[in-house]
Amino acid sequence: MKILFLLPDLFVPPAKGNSYLIYNLLSYVTKHADCDLVLVADTTINKDNAVLTIREHFPSVGDILIFDKPAGIKRSQQRARFLLAGHHQAVGNYWNKSLAEWLMDRTQRGNYDIVHFDMLYMTPYIAYCRNVHTVLVPSDAYSLTSLNIYKNTRNIKYKARLLIEYLIMSRCEHKTYHMFDLVCPVAETDSAYLRKK
Numbered sequence: 001m002k003i004l005f006l007l008p009d010l011f012v013p014p015a016k017g018n019s020y021l022i023y024n025l026l027s028y029v030t031k032h033a034d035c036d037l038v039l040v041a042d043t044t045i046n047k048d049n050a051v052l053t054i055r056e057h058f059p060s061v062g063d064i065l066i067f068d069k070p071a072g073i074k075r076s077q078q079r080a081r082f083l084l085a086g087h088h089q090a091v092g093n094y095w096n097k098s099l100a101e102w103l104m105d106r107t108q109r110g111n112y113d114i115v116h117f118d119m120l121y122m123t124p125y126i127a128y129c130r131n132v133h134t135v136l137v138p139s140d141a142y143s144l145t146s147l148n149i150y151k152n153t154r155n156i157k158y159k160a161r162l163l164i165e166y167l168i169m170s171r172c173e174h175k176t177y178h179m180f181d182l183v184c185p186v187a188e189t190d191s192a193y194l195r196k197k
Contacts (some may be wrong), residue, residue, distance in 0.1 A: 001033040004112045006103075008094050008121040010041055010050050012057050018139055021186070022118055025137075026058055036063040036112075038103075040094045040122075043068045067096040086175045087124060088142075088168055094121040104128040123176045136180040141190035143169035173197060 005026070011019040029035060037054065041047075047066045054064055070078050070093070078092030087094055106112065108130045117136045126134060146166035153159055172195060177183050185191050 001113050003029065003033050003035045003114045003116060004106070005035060005037050005116045005118060006122045006125060007039045007118045010039060010045060010053075012054050020121060021137075021139070023057075026061075027120040030058055030060050036065075036088055037099065038065045038067065038099065040067050040069055040096055042070055044175045065102075069093055070095060081139075082124065082169070086171055088120060088172045091121050091124055097125065100125060100128045104130065107132045110147055117180070118141060121174070123172070126176065126179045132196065133182075134180045134182060135182045136177065137186075138177075139186055141173065141185055141193045144190060144193045146165050170197075 007022060009019075011022050014020040014023040026035065026037075035058075037058075039050075041050065045066075050066060051064045054061065069075070075093060079089040080092070080093045082092040082095065083089040103115075103125055107115065107128070110131055112132050114133045114135060117123060117126065117134065120142060121137050123136065123138075126136075143166050145166065146162050146169055150159055150162035150166060154172070173194065177194065177197075183191075183194060185194065
């Protein structure tokens with residue numbers, strides 16, 4: 001089995017919850033399947049060093065490709081574009097057209113059995129996957145998180161912001177999650193919430 005992992009940011013060494021999640025998942029999966037990694041990272045990182053660091057931790061991984069995040073005015077433009085298209089604006093921080101084209105080419109040719117999308121930020125790339133099973137690990141049901149915080153705060157300004165965040169996230173989940181073969185939040189509460197949606 002050949003699996004492609006699409007990852008937002010460098011995750012080695014793990015420094016926060018999401019990077020620990022993908023680190024531990026890869027520690028297991030790379031022992032049982034052939035895996036390639038694609039990352040979207042800041043232009044400031046040294047890509048050669050990043051690849052060497054990943055290989056130190058995961059010597060059995062196949063290809064490791066790093067694409068650049070948009071920067072400056074381009075990032076602002078992408079954020080606005082994705083918000084208007086029904087996504088959360090943060091996904092614009094991770095958009096790379098070259099990656100989209102690369103992904104379409106590889107999946108059309110049948111290079112992978114599964115594409116693993118890590119986090120909400122990678123969801124727009126689902127439109128470029130053909131002839132392949134897809135799995136999204138969004139960590140949380142973000143609209144549920146926003147809704148729960150909204151219900152438990154009294155600050156009017158903060159409540160308004162959370163309501164907007166809830167509406168954006170709810171629209172995003174409704175618009176894109178059904179395109180994946182499988183969506184796997186970490187908590188069962190989040191899974192049950194998304195199933196109802």
